[in-house]
Amino acid sequence: MSNKLQQIINKQNEQQNSSLEQRDVVVQLVGFVIGNEEYAVPILAIQEIIKPFSWTRVPQVPKYVLGVFNLRGAVIPLIDLRAKFGIPTKKHSDETRFIVMRHGDDVAGFVIDRLTMAIRIKKENISAAPDAMSGEDSMIDGVGKEEDKIITILKVNKLLERDF
Amino acid sequence: MDEFQEILQDFLVESFELVEKLDEDLVELESTPEDLELLNGIFRVAHTVKGASSFLNFDVLTHLTHHMEDVLNKARHGDLILTPDIMDVVLESIDLMKALLRIIRDTSSDAGIDVSECVARLDKVSGGDGKIESPVAVPNVAANVAPIVEAPEEEPDYDSMDDNEIEAEIERLLNQRQNEDKAKREAKIAAGESVPEAPPAPIEDEVKSEPEPYVAPTPAVTTPPPPPPAPERKMKSDDDAKAAAPTKREPATVEQTIRVDVKRLDHLMNLIGELVLAKNRLIKINDDVEERYEGEEFLEELNQVVSIVSLVTTDLQIAVMKTRMLPIGKVFNKFPRMIRDLSRELKKDIELEISGEDTELDKSIVEEIGDPLVHIIRNSCDHGVETPAIRVANGKTEKGTIILKAYNEGNQIVIQIDDDGKGLDVNMLKNKSLEKGIITEKEADNMSDKDAYSLIFKPGFSTAATVTSVSGRGVGMDVVKTNIEKLNGMIDIESELGKGTSIKLKIPLTLAIIQALLVGVQEEYYAIPLASVLETVRISKDEIYTVEGRSVMRLREDILSLVHIGDIFEVERILDSSEHAYVVVLGLGTSKLGLIVDTLVGQEEIVIKSLGDYLKGIDGIAGATIRGDGGVTLIVDVVALMQMARNVKATAMVSNSSGAPEVSKEKKKASDYTVMIVDDSKTDRTIMKKALESMGMTLVEASDGQEALSMLKSGDHHFDAMLIDIEMPRMDGYSLALEIKKYNKYKTLPLIAVTSRSGKSDRMRGVESGMVEYITKPYSSDYLASVVQRNINFKAEFL
Numbered sequence: 001m002s003n004k005l006q007q008i009i010n011k012q013n014e015q016q017n018s019s020l021e022q023r024d025v026v027v028q029l030v031g032f033v034i035g036n037e038e039y040a041v042p043i044l045a046i047q048e049i050i051k052p053f054s055w056t057r058v059p060q061v062p063k064y065v066l067g068v069f070n071l072r073g074a075v076i077p078l079i080d081l082r083a084k085f086g087i088p089t090k091k092h093s094d095e096t097r098f099i100v101m102r103h104g105d106d107v108a109g110f111v112i113d114r115l116t117m118a119i120r121i122k123k124e125n126i127s128a129a130p131d132a133m134s135g136e137d138s139m140i141d142g143v144g145k146e147e148d149k150i151i152t153i154l155k156v157n158k159l160l161e162r163d164f
Numbered sequence: 165m166d167e168f169q170e171i172l173q174d175f176l177v178e179s180f181e182l183v184e185k186l187d188e189d190l191v192e193l194e195s196t197p198e199d200l201e202l203l204n205g206i207f208r209v210a211h212t213v214k215g216a217s218s219f220l221n222f223d224v225l226t227h228l229t230h231h232m233e234d235v236l237n238k239a240r241h242g243d244l245i246l247t248p249d250i251m252d253v254v255l256e257s258i259d260l261m262k263a264l265l266r267i268i269r270d271t272s273s274d275a276g277i278d279v280s281e282c283v284a285r286l287d288k289v290s291g292g293d294g295k296i297e298s299p300v301a302v303p304n305v306a307a308n309v310a311p312i313v314e315a316p317e318e319e320p321d322y323d324s325m326d327d328n329e330i331e332a333e334i335e336r337l338l339n340q341r342q343n344e345d346k347a348k349r350e351a352k353i354a355a356g357e358s359v360p361e362a363p364p365a366p367i368e369d370e371v372k373s374e375p376e377p378y379v380a381p382t383p384a385v386t387t388p389p390p391p392p393p394a395p396e397r398k399m400k401s402d403d404d405a406k407a408a409a410p411t412k413r414e415p416a417t418v419e420q421t422i423r424v425d426v427k428r429l430d431h432l433m434n435l436i437g438e439l440v441l442a443k444n445r446l447i448k449i450n451d452d453v454e455e456r457y458e459g460e461e462f463l464e465e466l467n468q469v470v471s472i473v474s475l476v477t478t479d480l481q482i483a484v485m486k487t488r489m490l491p492i493g494k495v496f497n498k499f500p501r502m503i504r505d506l507s508r509e510l511k512k513d514i515e516l517e518i519s520g521e522d523t524e525l526d527k528s529i530v531e532e533i534g535d536p537l538v539h540i541i542r543n544s545c546d547h548g549v550e551t552p553a554i555r556v557a558n559g560k561t562e563k564g565t566i567i568l569k570a571y572n573e574g575n576q577i578v579i580q581i582d583d584d585g586k587g588l589d590v591n592m593l594k595n596k597s598l599e600k601g602i603i604t605e606k607e608a609d610n611m612s613d614k615d616a617y618s619l620i621f622k623p624g625f626s627t628a629a630t631v632t633s634v635s636g637r638g639v640g641m642d643v644v645k646t647n648i649e650k651l652n653g654m655i656d657i658e659s660e661l662g663k664g665t666s667i668k669l670k671i672p673l674t675l676a677i678i679q680a681l682l683v684g685v686q687e688e689y690y691a692i693p694l695a696s697v698l699e700t701v702r703i704s705k706d707e708i709y710t711v712e713g714r715s716v717m718r719l720r721e722d723i724l725s726l727v728h729i730g731d732i733f734e735v736e737r738i739l740d741s742s743e744h745a746y747v748v749v750l751g752l753g754t755s756k757l758g759l760i761v762d763t764l765v766g767q768e769e770i771v772i773k774s775l776g777d778y779l780k781g782i783d784g785i786a787g788a789t790i791r792g793d794g795g796v797t798l799i800v801d802v803v804a805l806m807q808m809a810r811n812v813k814a815t816a817m818v819s820n821s822s823g824a825p826e827v828s829k830e831k832k833k834a835s836d837y838t839v840m841i842v843d844d845s846k847t848d849r850t851i852m853k854k855a856l857e858s859m860g861m862t863l864v865e866a867s868d869g870q871e872a873l874s875m876l877k878s879g880d881h882h883f884d885a886m887l888i889d890i891e892m893p894r895m896d897g898y899s900l901a902l903e904i905k906k907y908n909k910y911k912t913l914p915l916i917a918v919t920s921r922s923g924k925s926d927r928m929r930g931v932e933s934g935m936v937e938y939i940t941k942p943y944s945s946d947y948l949a950s951v952v953q954r955n956i957n958f959k960a961e962f963l
Contacts, residue, residue, distance in 0.1 A: 056796040057688065058775070059733035060782050068775060068788055070796050073438060075788045077778045091878065108778055162778050 025123045029144070031116035031151060032099065035087040038151050039112075040119055040144065045156040047100040047107065049115065052092050062164050069109060071100065078109045079159075106160040119144070119151065126153065175216045176269050182209040183262055184497050190258070191500040194251050200240070207236040213261065219337065222274040225264045231286040232257050238290050248508070253285045255501070426527065429488050436481050437771040440677055441790050443477045444768065446470055448792030481677060490530045492570045492579070493521030498534075499541060499568060506545045513552050513563045514545055520570035525577055529651055529671060533579070536644040540581050540667055541566065543620075543641060548585030548665055558662065560584065576695060579669040588659040590616045597625060612722070617657040618754030621645040649803045652678070652695050654751055670695070678772065680789070680799065682765035683748060685729045686737065689797050691770055691789055692759075696802040698751040700764060704744050717747065717758060724749065726758040727809040732784055737908070752802050757809055768792075772799060784808055834860030837956055838881045841865050842872040842900065843889040843918070848941075852887055852918065855945030856952060869895025873903055876910070883913060884956040887948075888935070890919040890926070901933040914955040918943070 029040035030049075055069040055078045064083035068075050078098065082089050095114035100107060121144045129140040139158045144151040186209050193202050214229035235254060238244040246254075260282055264274050450470045457463055496518050507514040525533070549555075549564030556562055567582040593616045594608045602622050603611070619625055623642040648655055653671040672678060672695045680691035681700070701719065708715050708726060715726040726747065730737060747758040770789035774780065786801035839861055843849045849865050856863060864881055866872035869892055876883065886904075890897035897917060904910045916937040917930045930938050937951050952958070 054795060056788070056798060058779060058782060058785065058798065059735075060784070061779065065779070068779065068796050068798075070790050070794055073441065073790065075773045075775060075790070075796055077776065091880065106777055160778065 026120050027123055027126065027144075029119040029121060029151070029153065030099070031119050032097070032112040033114050033116060034081045034085060034112055038116060038149060039081075040151045040153050041099075041101060041156050041159075042153075043118060045101050045103060047102045050098045050100065050109075052096050052098055052111070065164075066111065069098075071109070074107070076100065076107055076109050078111065080111045082111070082113070101156050101160060103157045103160050106157075108160050110159065119146070121146065121151075172220060172268075172272065175220060176265065179213050179216070179265050182212060183258065183265065184494075185209070186258055187255075187501040188497050190251065190255060191504045193246065194248065194504070203236065203240050207233065207240055210236055217274075222264070222268060224274045224277065224279055225261065225268070228257060228260060228264065228279045228283060231283045231290070232261070234290040235286050244290070250289050252508075253282070253289055255504075257282050257286055424487075429484070429527075432484050433488065436477075436484050437677055439477050440481060440769060440771050443474050444792040445794065446792075447474060485526065485673065485677075486524070488527050489524035490527050491521060492523050492525050492530060492533070492577070495530055495534045495537060496521045496568060496570075499537070502538070502541065503545065503566065506542065510545060511551065512545065512549055514549050515563050515565050517565060517567045518569070519567075523570040523572060523577060525671070526673060529577075532647060532651055533669075533671065536647045536669070537568075537579065537581070539641060539644050540669075541568070544581060544583040544585065544665070544667075548583040548587075550586050554586075573670070576670045576672055579671065580666060581669075582664060582666045584664040587661040587663055587665055588617050588620070588657070589661055593617070593619045597622065600625065614657070614754055617659055618655075620657075621655070621754070649752060652693055652802075654696065655754055657754060678770060680768055680770045681748065682768055682797065683729065683746070683759075683761040684763035684765055685733070685761050686735050688733070688735055689765060689791075690729065690733070690761075691768070691797050691799045692748060692750070693786075693799070693802060694767060696750050696752050698749045698756065701747050701749065702744055703747055715760075719749065719758070722756070724756060724758040725809070726760055727812050728760040731812045732805060732808050750802055750806070752806055755806060757806050759805070770797075770799070834958075835862050837861035837884050837958060839863055839952060839956070840872060840875065840881075840883050840886045842867075842869065842886060842892070842897070844868055844892045845889070848889065848918075851945070852948065855948045859949060859953070859958065861956075861958075868892045869897065869900035869903075872900055876904065885914045885916060885952060887916050887918050887952070890917060890921055890930075897935075898929055898933040901930075901935055905934040916951060916955060918948070 028043040030043050030046055031038055031040045033039070050071075053069065055067040057067040058065065058077075062083075064080050066078040066080050069078050070076075080089060090113075092111070093113075097112055097115055098109040099112055100109045125146075126142045126144045128142055129138060130143070137158075139154055141153045141155045144153055186206060189202055189206050193199060193206065196202065210229050210233045214226055214233055217225040217229065232254065235244065235250070239246050244250070257279075260277065260279055263277055264279075267276055268274050447470060450466060453466065454463060499518070500516055503514055503516040506512075544566050549566065550558070550560075552562040555564060565584050567580070569582075570577060570579045572578075590613050594603070594611065597603045597619050598605065598608055602619065602625060621641050621644065625641070645655065648669055648671070651671050653669055656668040656670065657665065658668075659665040672693075679694040681694050681697050682689055682691050684690075703717060707717050709717065715728075716723050717726055718724070724747075729735070745760050745762065746764050747760055748764075750757045750759055768791075770791075772787045773789060774787055775782070775785065784801050784804045786799045786804075788796050788798050791797050837859075839856060841849050841852050841863060842865075843852070844867050846867075849867075853863055853865075862881070864875065864883070866875055869888075871894075872886070872888070873895070875881070876886075888897040888900060892900075895903075897919065901915050901917075904913065904915065914937070915935045916939060917935045918939045918941065919926070920941040922940040927938050936955060939948060939951060
């Protein structure tokens with residue numbers, strides 16, 4: 001009897017351990033497209049994803065800061081990632097979304113061309129950013145390799161950092 | 165120990181409150197030394213602090229207050245006249261008392277300040293020999309009050325006492341107090357005053373029979389303390405005799421106030437802010453609903469609810485604002501003392517008159533307003549009021565007067581500081597500024613008197629020939645300006661040479677929720693804090709002149725420099741500005757600026773929200789607010805805007821750069837021509853399409869005015885002409901045409917009305933709204949095609 005119990009407990013422990021391991025090695029990201037490239041940010045950094053709506057222009061800021069918008073009573077900056085990445089801007093389409101990201105107390109909305117999907121990617125498939133683009137100042141956290149494509153993983157804290 | 169802490173807290177709060185009033189009273193006392201009422205009040209404070217501090221074992225404090233009490237007591241009995249010199253000593257001792265209280269607050273003990281010198285002087289004043297070892301019992305000067313002054317030093321350590329012992333101690337103190345009252349009454353009787361016979365108090369008698377007030381704690385002394393009625397009744401009798409009640413003896417009334425943590429109030433204020441936003445939103449929705457469902461019965465009900473909600477919200481907001489209000493007297497209290505010290509230091513005779521100290525202001529503002537006022541008043545004493553000799557020579561009274569008053573004016577509080585001194589000398593101010601390189605010669609020449617007065621607020625400016633310890637370092641007044649502007653306040657100076665100066669500080673009641681003027685420029689809106697708006701005027705463009713590359717206008721007698729809000733906030737000029745413009749006259753401190761805007765939307769209550777870390781510190785933007793429609797509107801930072809305006813050259817209204825429309829690209833094939841068909845009927849659209857298709861041009865359809873307008877604005881196509889039906893839902897053809905013609909770049913876009921309305925007045929309206937052709941249904945497709953061809957200069961070779 002006690003043997004059986006022990007077995008069950010062991011089994012549970014094993015399961016727990018394995019799930020822990022899995023969580024450890026798999027990173028969950030949300031993928032999106034800007035221009036021709038696919039990018040991703042950690043799913044936990046995303047507060048919400050919303051359809052575009054009107055915003056208010058703010059003067060004396062770089063072009064990529066579109067302005068501010070009202071997210072349920074909070075005034076939040078809106079940043080166009082196309083402009084930020086130096087890609088010519090285009091009209092918002094049906095697929096355009098605002099991704100609201102949060103890092104600590106910093107919150108901002110980012111305009112992206114379209115969402116792809118939630119991605120689970122093994123940590124071993126993520127390599128550091130190429131030398132030229134790595135370092136403290138880089139916005140790139142790493143490059144994730146999927147079967148048929150590579151995804152650039154962005155640093156949320158860098159995206160939310162004011163650089164003007 | 166906790167209990168001790170609690171008592172200590174109460175003691176501190178009470179003492180600080182008492183002391184705050186003390187300064188004022190003492191200075192007043194100096195001018196009216198015979199005011200017994202006042203003297204009694206002051207004596208009471210010293211006495212209360214002494215009593216409590218001896219109870220709490222603060223020996224140094226007790227020692228000090230005891231001697232103060234002696235002096236005051238003598239004065240009270242007429243044995244001593246309070247000369248200014250004596251007053252100096254008393255005031256000094258009060259300063260020491262404050263310092264001690266602060267130390268107690270910070271460290272819970274009163275060590276670290278040497279009071280012996282001051283005590284010695286106090287003792288001298290009260291007739292002693294000034295040789296006192298502190299803190300030991302001292303010779304009693306006034307025999308009448310003997311019982312009170314006896315015990316403190318020998319008090320035991322309360323912490324080590326048990327309950328019984330403390331009980332005994334309390335009883336001892338009570339006895340002491342009663343004895344003291346009794347002694348006083350007797351003294352009064354002896355002095356021939358008629359004192360109503362105190363009702364016999366058996367317990368008191370019993371107490372009196374005890375040989376020594378202080379009995380070593382023994383279990384025997386556990387008799388309950390005498391019931392309160394006895395001393396209370398006695399106090400009344402004292403009052404009747406208009407005598408002093410030496411200790412604080414207010415009957416224990418029901419508590420009328422609660423102390424609340426400021427954080428809670430702040431939180432409450434934030435919540436109210438949200439509510440105000442929701443209210444604005446509700447009102448806006450109500451208006452929309454009203455428009456859409458005009459005449460429906462439920463509207464009235466909705467209206468009622470909305471007005472009640474809005475009314476209650478406003479009341480609630482005011483109520484919460486009031487809980488945060490403090491009387492400005494809290495700040496004013498320290499000035500009588502300050503003036504007194506200053507006038508002695510500067511050897512001037514200055515009197516301070518205070519009024520309106522009950523005027524209430526938000527706590528955060530009360531905290532900020534103190535420093536600026538200190539600077540202004542010091543300045544008035546030092547530079548404003550002349551020395552008595554000069555005053556007399558100029559035919560004024562020897563005594564200078566500074567009047568400090570506060571009052572409400574609309575949504576603002578005005579604090580006014582008047583002096584009857586020498587006034588500001590405009591030429592002197594200008595010369596001084598020139599010397600110091602604050603202004604240029606040219607600026608000096610063009611400067612109005614008002615502008616010249618405001619020079620005193622410039623950093624690095626000082627008019628006193630020599631720097632004194634009082635003022636004249638030129639830092640103070642600069643601080644005044646920045647602090648007042650931080651509070652969204654304004655400064656107004658008026659002065660008459662030889663007669664005096666009047667400085668008015670206008671400060672908004674509260675900071676979080678403000679009244680704002682909403683203005684529009686092109687398609688954007690901005691909120692301007694109403695406190696900074698002096699007036700708005702409507703002008704026509706030819707009233708704007710350009711002087712040295714800057715726009716100005718004449719506003720009554722003044723010349724007002726102008727700046728277009730669009731130039732400051734980089735607004736793209738897409739809409740054609742009309743012949744008229746609105747100028748919002750901004751006033752801040754003493755400077756004025758005219759801000760040109762396209763439209764005035766109105767006044768609205770707004771809640772200030774921060775733009776967050778990412779966007780903070782943008783020039784000219786103080787924050788944002790959320791409007792009734794859910795959109796975000798930016799709040800103008802008037803201080804920064806005025807700074808920025810200096811660097812903006814006159815583009816104001818005169819520039820017409822947007823007048824040249826972009827050159828349309830050369831048409832290479834028929835499909836380069838794009839025509840929009842606007843009609844709500846699909847059949848009609850198809851008929852038109854059929855008529856034009858054969859030419860090969862690109863055709864785009866829209867089913868109503870709204871859709872057409874947004875398609876046009878989106879810029880996806882470059883249209884060469886539009887065919888517009890008149891009868892359409894959402895936005896009819898006339899309105900559409902009017903909207904389109906507002907844009908400069910569509911000035912030349914041919915709009916062709918296609919309609920079944922054939923009346924002459926309809927045609928007239930069409931022309932008025934900017935249509936170039938008017939085709940009535942039914943029409944032949946050839947006719948339509950030819951009209952379109954003519955209007956878009958369709959090249960024949962494509963046919």
